[in-house]
Amino acid sequence: MLIEKILFPTKFRELSFNSLRTLLPLKASGLKEIVFCHIIERDDVGFVPFGGYMKEEEEKLREQARIRFEDWQKSCAEYGIKSSIIIEVGEAVPHILGIAKKEKVDIMIVGRKKKVAMGNLFAGDHTLQLIRRSKVATLVSKYMVNFEIDGSQYERINENIFDLPLIVMDCSEHSERALNALISLNNTVKKAVIVHHLRVAISKKHDAGELHAAEEAVKDTFDKFCMRLKEAGIQCETHIGAGEIVEEILRISRERNATMLIMGTTGKDRLHEFFQGSISHDLVKLSELPVLLVP
Template sequence: MIFKKVLFHTHFRELALNSLKTILELKKAGLESIILTHIIPRDEVSFVPYGGYLKETENQLKAEARMRFEDWQKIIAEHGIKSRIRIEVGAPNAEILSIAEEEGVDLIVIGRKKRTLVEKVYVGSHIMDILRRSPVPVLMSKYMVQFEWENEQLTRTNDHIFDRPMLATDWSQPSENALQRMSALKGLAKTILVVHVIDAKLSKGMSRDRLSEIEKESKLRLKNYCRKIEKSGMRAEYHLSAGKTVQELVRLSRDHKASMIVMGKTGKDWFSEYWLGGVSHQIAELSELPALLIP
């Protein structure tokens, strides 16, 4: 289960190349080729009110994208990785998912754009849509992120994202899938952190005995996860916490210096998923770390 073929989608926003460079490290873990993808939103060139289709603009945008990609291809080639360019016009999410399927990629990498106020309130942004619908793992790359911690504005650069991945598990099947996928990082990750949070909603009103029983059980399971990781030749350490899941996961990632967060996609029903977002989607949105979501 290694990431041999990766789709890297970009809008050519600032630091996009740096984001690309961070995934070149995957070469050590078996990465063979990258599909450089740029989608020109259809509305940019089509449906000119009472006019037609801006063919010249489309050609110009395609030429600009191609030129940038060709420059990037040199850097990719220096790392001994093959690459191809896909530039299409269409609905970005649908096109990304369709290209991923056509090319048979193992991983989709997408950047996170600066969020508008509306997107901050409404979790269902375009990127969330891809996270929700992709049948293959999606890495939400965040090269440079500004975030608030203890009333301080901080800036973080995520350049060695595979050093200390933090696998957050809720013991679900997607979490098991994520665990199996961790073997793809062999030769790349120095230590894998395995964490679980006993959610406050679950422990509320629970007897002390029951709680310690759950704690014991959780530790056993975490140890079991670590054992599996160590069996595949990587180092692992576990941490258990309790409280509000999303906030605790963000805190754990900071306390233990995680370099990225890996999660199985939480399987909520359509309505909650769309309007509220699962834990995995909230983490992807709120954490300053890149998030790798495994279906």
């Protein structure tokens, strides 16, 4: 997987541009083009009760978006990155997914870039819909977040997001895809943290031998992963997690000062997610770090 083309949908909320700036280092990993897109919600201009369509309002919003994008394009040009602009009217989620497919982008940037209110989850409904349905990798960007750990309040600015990514691995196919995505960032990422979660249940009655065997197997897997990363020029450190997987990943990411999370997704639909839950979606909602999901 090479990240050559990014789709950057935006509502021009506060800090959107800051979020964009965090992506520009990807130029070193082969980023060639950013497609900016803004979807004017149909309900903002159409279906005026008993009125019709506000064409002038649409044109005004289009012009506003174009002017803002052209300003952003200058920043891209300074980095030697091409850019294009798409402005459409309609429902945001299907239009963004449609553009991602049509433009054949490698990755899509989603999520709120504004300051998140205390106690709120780090992802809104649109973001969750997009990551649930996207066929391409999605980076849930969170430029500035406020969050709480053990009753203490923190504010975090995710500026250098590629400094120390944490990748969540097991031996599945989707982990392999996540690893390939990380390797494709080799000229941007210098070091990564690998976390493997032990699926063996730890209880009073656990079989020590079984646990030991599982740990050994993980170490072998770690060695293989680290070897591949080192070949790509990325140093790595490894950690084994046990217990509640989401909490473990959050704990390790904070202890190791990770700057983003990377994981593969299994493509569960809404029904499966409802009954079985989704680790990746929980991480998107609960972690204060940007999350790269690779389907």
